[in-house]
Amino acid sequence: MSNVLAIAAVTQLLKDLLNDTLINGDVSTALGADFTVTALPLDRVVTETGDQPTQLNLFLYGVAPNPALRNADLPTRGRDGTLKRRPTLALDLNYLLTALSGEELHAEILLGYAMQLFHEQPILARETIRAALAAAAIDQILPQQFDPIRASELADQIELLKITPRPLSLDDMSKLWTAFQASYRTSVAYDVSLVLIERELPVRVPLPVLSRGGLSDPLTGRDPGVLVRPSLLGSAPVMTAARAGDGHPVMRLGGRVEITGLQLDGGQGAEVTVRFLEPGGGRVLALAPEMPVAPDRLLVRLPATTPLGAGNPALGTASDPASWRVGPYLVDVLIRQPGGREMVSNALPLALAPASTPSVVAAAPGVDLTLTCAPPIRAGQSLAILAGQAMAVLSTPAAPITTASAHFDGLASGSEVPVRLRVDGIDSPVIDLSATPPRLITVTIP
Incomplete structure (x- = not known):
């Protein structure tokens, strides 16, 4: 990330690039006069006395939060106000490039060179930034202790600097010049994005993780970690189909439900349960599959259509036909390992139709x-x-x-x-x- 000097560094960088382009193009010889590149407010570069010097002026007329990253670092503080991560200020810079000269066509020549530079080099490479800021004239106005970090922090931020033309309407341009009470000169607007400013603040640092918690290994008392199986198939149960055992597209009480997939048995000693979830009410009905279970196929017998008598211990459970409801269900497989670890498969839809005579x-x-x-x-x-x-x-x-x-x-x-x-x-x-x-x-x- 950049530091608080990033805005000034970007302006200095663009000035240096413009100045190098004009020098390399031998513009002084073409104009027959010297030129300067400045970064001053508009009212300080336009003269009304007729002795207007030949110059390019780059004026920072606007700074706006970047809409894509303005809230990307939230939340930055915890409930007690402790800083958990450093706030990052993401900015877009708006520049106005103006060419001025008291001689005919000199301003147009300067503007042509500048616009060609920004068109050919819309993204500024990190090495370009380092080279431009290494010997910048900004050294004369900033404290010496800022010199070692100025170039590296701007050049090493995550996002590269991008230069984009910004069309301004005649109304917007006239308002801008009127605000400075200066006579209009030919100008072009550019946006420079993205500048990321972050201060070196102490934050709350989490400790290294010793154990992920939850279920523990009976020998070590800690999380057992990743379980590895000598197989190309995954260890988690996966359902590929759930259908009625009689071939109909819906299940009915008294019938079977056939589930096919992978790793459905959970391995030796695992407890397998097939769950039926009502999407609207959230009620879960769990049934044990018929034995023996296979890794790729489970069969579940739904309760019979005959109502249970009073006092039956199965009343209100998944074995009670009155606990079911005609409508859609989501079916999944829950596997509980001997150590207590649970794995849940994906869920597939299956509707319960009325069993009718x-x-x-x-x-x-x-x-x-x-x-x-x-x-x-x-x-x-x-x-x-x-x-x-x-x-x-x-x-x-x-x-x-x-x-x-x-x-x-x-x-x-x-x-x-x-x-x-x-x-x-x-x-x-x-x-x-x-x-x-x-x-x-x-x-x-x-």
């Missing part, structure tokens, strides 16, 4: 269809019954229910009709995938 009775002039539902339909869930291509939208229940009924007209007697229960937009499956070829599961209309 339809029944139909004649009710002139149509029929009444009744469907059971497991798990129970919760209060607030949308509900509909679909018979073939007909739909009956039912009222949202105010309390959990396990059956839903609707009346349908126009269904031909003796016809085979597939019937579905739709809860929150999820239909109960009506395709028998065990048959070859697959067939629809239907009811006979009386």
Whole structure:
């Protein structure tokens, strides 16, 4: 980072580059007169007496925080006000380059050389900065103790200095010159970015880490560190797919869920748990997979559709069908090692559809269809019954229910009709995938 002298150092650097460019171009011979390069306010370089000297003036008319890095160092202090990291001041510098001369075309020649320099060298290399500031005339106005650090700190900051033309409207230019009460001379504006200023302040220094904490090795009492396995595969469990065991795109109570992936068994002695998370409510239902578990495949049996009786110790757990809800779930695998270390796989979505059994009775002039539902339909869930291509939208229940009924007209007697229960937009499956070829599961209309 640079120190507080960075702004002055940048101005001196640009002055030195402009002066070297004019000398190397032998501008004095072309003009037939001497020239100077200054960094003065506009009212001090413009003369109204007619004896205007030939000169280039570089005036710093604006300094602004850099919008990209102005808050990059936050937070700098802790709760008690202790300084944790040094505040860094990121600045953009705005310069106005003006050519002046009492002779015809001399100002234009100087301006041409200067603009060509900034166009050909928009990024200032570190060696260029060191060389320019090593023998700068600023030595005469700054204390001697600043000399050794001035060049190195500006040249060694993280960001290089970049010079960019800044178009100024006629209105902005006239306001700038009017503020100095000076007659306008041809000028060009440039932005120099980025200057980083940081002071050498004492900060709170963290101690070296002896142990990462958390679970400890039973022998050493400290963190066991990184576990290495002689395998090209990673040690963390990874799920590649989660699907219903019967081949449907949704799972149902009483069925299986098949999970495939890598490192799903956790190794010898590990405890494996498959978790089902409701995205909205945040409730987690955990089930143990069927034994034996394999590194690339797990099978989980969902609870049966039959409600549990009163006093059953499984009430309210993942083994209770009433604990489940028709809707989407996120499925992941939790592995707990013998030492207590836990690893969690990625999560994949899988929806729970209603497990439903339809029944139909004649009710002139149509029929009444009744469907059971497991798990129970919760209060607030949308509900509909679909018979073939007909739909009956039912009222949202105010309390959990396990059956839903609707009346349908126009269904031909003796016809085979597939019937579905739709809860929150999820239909109960009506395709028998065990048959070859697959067939629809239907009811006979009386």
